[in-house]
Amino acid sequence: MTEYSDLQDRLKTRLADLLERAEVIEDDLRHPLDADSSEQAVDLADDEALEGVDDVLRAEIVQIRYALQRIENGTYGTCAKCGKDIARARLEARPIATRCIDCAD
Structure with a gap:
């Protein structure tokens, strides 16, 4: 076990959650558009928003x-x-941090 094993566990849990959410979004994006043109406009707007969320x-x-x-x-650290x-407090608040607080942009 490393001194960061608790943060490693948090990161792995978060990663699993994000991968699951991304898969749901990708499944939604794979669905064909509705035949109704007014519904297609709504679907396209929804897809655009979903693509933005997926990118994040x-x-x-x-x-x-x-x-x-x-x-x-x-x-790490x-x-x-x-x-x-x-x-350590910075890593606990932002486990993906790659820079110390003095060097953070």
């Missing part, structure tokens, strides 16, 4: 996978910019 989910999935990789290779330790 996918970006977070990438960040979580990157954080889990950093835990595995021992670089080290600022990618300055090399100093990232405060």
Whole structure:
């Protein structure tokens, strides 16, 4: 067990949730449009919103996978910019953080 095993568990749980939600969205997006043209307009608007949500989910999935990789290779908790330790409180608040609070944009 690493010193970040609790955060690793949280990240894995969040990843599983996001993957499940993304799959539901993708299933919704695969459905054919309704034959009624007025319904098609609504469906297209809904699909556009779903695509935006899916993009956000996918970006977070990438960040979580990157954080889990950093835990595995021992670089998690080290600022990618300055090399100093990232405060535990920051990691608990934002487990995907790659920079310390001083280097955060």
